[in-house]
Amino acid sequence: MFDATPRNLKDARREGLVRILFLLMTALLVLPVLLILGVLVAKGGSALSWDFLFTEPTDGMTAGGLLPALVGTIWLVVIALIVSVPIGIAAALYLSEYAPDNWLTRAINLAIINLAGVPSIVHALFGVGAFVIFFGFGTSILAASFTLAVMTLPVVIVSTREALQAVPQSFREACWNMGATRWQTIRKVVLPNSISGILTGVILEVSRTAGETAPIMFTGAAFFLPFLPESVYDQTMAMSLHLFVVATQVPNVPDNLPFGVALVLIGMVLAMNAISIAFRTWLRRKKKW
Amino acid sequence: MVTATPEIRVQNLSIQYGEKVALAGASFEVMPNEIFGIIGPANSGKTSFLKVLNRMDTFTPGMRFSGTAEVGGRDVRSWRNLYALRRRIGVVFPLPVGLPLSVYDNVAFAPRLAGVRGKAELDAIVERCLRRAALWDEVKDRLKALGSLLSGGQQQRLTIARALSQEPSILLLDEFSIAVDPVTTMRIEDVLKELKQEMTIVLVTNLVQQARRLADRTAFFLMGECVSVSPTEALFTGDADPRARDYVEGRFG
Numbered sequence: 001m002f003d004a005t006p007r008n009l010k011d012a013r014r015e016g017l018v019r020i021l022f023l024l025m026t027a028l029l030v031l032p033v034l035l036i037l038g039v040l041v042a043k044g045g046s047a048l049s050w051d052f053l054f055t056e057p058t059d060g061m062t063a064g065g066l067l068p069a070l071v072g073t074i075w076l077v078v079i080a081l082i083v084s085v086p087i088g089i090a091a092a093l094y095l096s097e098y099a100p101d102n103w104l105t106r107a108i109n110l111a112i113i114n115l116a117g118v119p120s121i122v123h124a125l126f127g128v129g130a131f132v133i134f135f136g137f138g139t140s141i142l143a144a145s146f147t148l149a150v151m152t153l154p155v156v157i158v159s160t161r162e163a164l165q166a167v168p169q170s171f172r173e174a175c176w177n178m179g180a181t182r183w184q185t186i187r188k189v190v191l192p193n194s195i196s197g198i199l200t201g202v203i204l205e206v207s208r209t210a211g212e213t214a215p216i217m218f219t220g221a222a223f224f225l226p227f228l229p230e231s232v233y234d235q236t237m238a239m240s241l242h243l244f245v246v247a248t249q250v251p252n253v254p255d256n257l258p259f260g261v262a263l264v265l266i267g268m269v270l271a272m273n274a275i276s277i278a279f280r281t282w283l284r285r286k287k288k289w
Numbered sequence: 290m291v292t293a294t295p296e297i298r299v300q301n302l303s304i305q306y307g308e309k310v311a312l313a314g315a316s317f318e319v320m321p322n323e324i325f326g327i328i329g330p331a332n333s334g335k336t337s338f339l340k341v342l343n344r345m346d347t348f349t350p351g352m353r354f355s356g357t358a359e360v361g362g363r364d365v366r367s368w369r370n371l372y373a374l375r376r377r378i379g380v381v382f383p384l385p386v387g388l389p390l391s392v393y394d395n396v397a398f399a400p401r402l403a404g405v406r407g408k409a410e411l412d413a414i415v416e417r418c419l420r421r422a423a424l425w426d427e428v429k430d431r432l433k434a435l436g437s438l439l440s441g442g443q444q445q446r447l448t449i450a451r452a453l454s455q456e457p458s459i460l461l462l463d464e465f466s467i468a469v470d471p472v473t474t475m476r477i478e479d480v481l482k483e484l485k486q487e488m489t490i491v492l493v494t495n496l497v498q499q500a501r502r503l504a505d506r507t508a509f510f511l512m513g514e515c516v517s518v519s520p521t522e523a524l525f526t527g528d529a530d531p532r533a534r535d536y537v538e539g540r541f542g
Contacts, residue, residue, distance in 0.1 A: 101350050174386040174448075176348055178399040178455060179376035188398070193389055 040266065044259025052260060056226040061242075061250050066261055071228050072141070072236030073268065076216060077209045079145035079232065080152065085202055087149075088156030095157070096164040097186055116154035120214040123151040127219040142232040144220025151215050152205045159201025163194040196280050203276040207269045213240040223249075239265040294362050296321045296459060296489040297342065301356035304337045306349075311337040314356065315515035317508055324481065324490045326504025326521060328497055328536070333510035335493045339461045342491075343378045344371050361458065376403065379452025383464040385444035387436035392419075392428050395436040395447055399455040414454055421484070422450035423476050442473030449477065453484075460490045466499065478503055497537045501525065509533040 058064035099105040127147025137143040175185040222235040229236040247258040295318035304312040312334030319325040327335045346352040358365045368374040396415045419425040424446040466474040500507050507521040517530040524537050
């Protein structure tokens with residue numbers, strides 16, 4: 001009665017096969033990441049030094065460091081976050097917690113999802129028209145950051161909304177039944193329970209913002225500008241554009257330089273992510289979930 | 290006999306979700322300090338009726354109602370401050386909802402909303418409500434523990450404590466014993482019998498015997514119609530509506 005039937009055996013075999021298939025796919029996913037990191041470290045590792053990080057480029061960008069690009073990218077990312085995160089979270093709160101479920105809301109949701117898929121070069125042109133020319137920011141850090149912010153807003157909204165909707169509806173109903181307003185419910189129950197999901201979205205956005213090239217090329221990033229920016233109205237170098245330039249636009253660049261720049265860019269994104277993850281963990285521990 | 294003002298009075302109350310009618314033309318009264326049972330099969334409009342009393346329709350897309358529903362002699366639609374109306378009415382759901390806050394914060398939630406800030410005062414409210422919900426002895430040493438991690442039966446009593454912390458004059462219970470073991474159910478029923486001294490209780494239940502144990506009067510809802518309202522015992526002995534008789538005797542459907 002308890003012996004395995006041929007059918008059981010077949011099921012077990014299939015289970016094993018499926019498991020191995022999925023494992024292989026996961027390995028396929030990890031492999032390129034490891035390869036990229038390996039190649040970068042092997043080819044660019046020799047370029048890394050304190051001087052590389054903390055001096056300006058010299059000799060027509062064939063020598064020296066990348067400090068202006070590093071600082072420029074930090075400016076761009078930080079300002080883009082300051083603009084897009086509050087707006088994105090507020091919009092997501094409205095769409096998830098307040099908006100009635102009607103055709104307008106559905107149209108807005110659809111538009112946001114489509115907006116997330118607009119190619120970044122299109123955002124770049126929008127940025128030129130809106131921020132550089134119409135608002136008169138000129139080609140500047142401000143214009144470039146705003147362009148990045150507009151580009152990443154849909155991502156923030158979508159990921160925040162998903163984090164909010166993961167909070168069980170019964171929590172909200174319990175609060176409403178006690179006479180809480182929507183805002184009190186959001187502040188005391190919904191946000192504390194979705195903050196880590198919201199931060200995950202923000203982390204993704206940091207990585208994307210730091211790496212984007214097209215949106216900043218026409219709006220504020222400079223080809224070669226060996227000074228640190230002094231205000232948000234200055235142009236600046238940026239890591240992503242700098243990588244493009246030294247890899248393809250400048251003759252006689254030592255082999256390890258572009259790889260070194262790429263390595264620093266990746267390291268920077270990882271560092272920013274690490275900070276956000278640490279913050280998220282700290283928030284969770286504080287709330288004891 | 291003293292003629293008291295009814296605590297709840299509905300007249301010709303109809304509830305719709307979009308085109309779908311959940312309750313059609315119900316009229317009855319619930320007296321102060323009464324346990325009023327509502328029985329009937331699923332989709333009879335029992336929960337919808339509860340939602341009208343504290344105006345949850347404002348949070349429910351597509352839900353509309355017509356006719357009158359009065360709480361404390363006042364039409365629920367005339368309350369400017371719906372939050373005050375809701376604070377007056379405590380609600381207990383079928384599935385216990387322990388908010389992901391500490392046990393203490395769960396019970397202190399409503400008082401804090403009402404503006405109570407002093408720690409001593411909050412401590413007193415929390416202890417009193419937990420005691421009345423027969424939960425204090427089990428949680429007094431772990432008030433800082435997460436309310437959502439208590440067992441189902443404890444969470445349901447936590448929900449009751451939370452409802453009591455609003456100092457409601459009406460307590461609505463919507464099939465509170467669905468996810469609760471029989472022993473806890475009995476304890477909660479004892480709690481309800483005591484609470485009856487101080488407030489009006491509306492008990493929606495699937496368990497006919499629970500209505501019989503607790504309710505002074507019971508309404509029988511069927512497919513959106515309030516078929517009958519009578520003293521509970523009359524459902525079992527007297528000449529109740531034949532459909533109600535069939536239901537309580539298990540010959541339904």
